[in-house]
Amino acid sequence: MSHYEIYALKFSGPFSSSGAFVMWMKDWETLCERNYYFWCLKSPDRTILVDAGVSPQLARDRTLPDYVSPARILEGIDVDANEINHVILTHLHWDHVDGVTLFPHAKMYVQRAERDFWLHDKMALRAPFTFFLNEQTRNILKDCDHEGRMSLVEGDRHILPGIECVLAPGHSIALQAVAVNTEKGIAILGSDCAHLFRNYEEEWPSALIIDMVAWVNSVNNLKSRVSRPELLFPGHDPLMTSKFHEIAPGITRLV
Numbered sequence: 001m002s003h004y005e006i007y008a009l010k011f012s013g014p015f016s017s018s019g020a021f022v023m024w025m026k027d028w029e030t031l032c033e034r035n036y037y038f039w040c041l042k043s044p045d046r047t048i049l050v051d052a053g054v055s056p057q058l059a060r061d062r063t064l065p066d067y068v069s070p071a072r073i074l075e076g077i078d079v080d081a082n083e084i085n086h087v088i089l090t091h092l093h094w095d096h097v098d099g100v101t102l103f104p105h106a107k108m109y110v111q112r113a114e115r116d117f118w119l120h121d122k123m124a125l126r127a128p129f130t131f132f133l134n135e136q137t138r139n140i141l142k143d144c145d146h147e148g149r150m151s152l153v154e155g156d157r158h159i160l161p162g163i164e165c166v167l168a169p170g171h172s173i174a175l176q177a178v179a180v181n182t183e184k185g186i187a188i189l190g191s192d193c194a195h196l197f198r199n200y201e202e203e204w205p206s207a208l209i210i211d212m213v214a215w216v217n218s219v220n221n222l223k224s225r226v227s228r229p230e231l232l233f234p235g236h237d238p239l240m241t242s243k244f245h246e247i248a249p250g251i252t253r254l255v
């Protein structure tokens, strides 16, 4: 089976906030930075995106610092947004999904429970959930759903050769991590199961956890599945940019 290369693409950042944002109930007095990413998996056979970033319109509305359109960034590794056929959505928070309109020919893979909550449950329309998914982005996703572009995943599932979606709730109702066959073994993009590498190393969550018991179980599960600890990647860590070789503006190769 072919191996994938994994690229981290930074579309905005850094943001600065209290350390307690990324290390729950700790580090109140320190400042911590985070970047916004999506990821690209490349093999000789196919190109897959993990998450979709944010559209130029929402980036303007939110005044995201140092924003570059995900479609533009991808040009750095010779990927045309119009030719993307597969986007795995790890969870339906705005910073991971608003950019789906940039990939008009892509099928989107999302956990059924995550889709049901964010698009069909009235609870998602109430604070504090609207912090995670604004109305405009929710409508974009609803359109995709109506167009039949969402492929619903239930639990752990191999969706493409060498690619497994792994249910990892805690940060969201049904976040899915992505286990990827690479030349170094199984790597896992955990998305916001952890914001930073430190969350995994210290087994301590960010402040943005809706189910702490589920989170601890998810961390145990992802750690048991990854071939080596350093192949488990977080969602927002600036180290994904600074610690790895930059091969094009905003793009580093993780594996």
Ligand SMILES: [Zn+2]
Pocket (backbone or CB within 6 Å): 093, 095, 096, 192, 235, 236
């Ligand atoms: Zn996020």
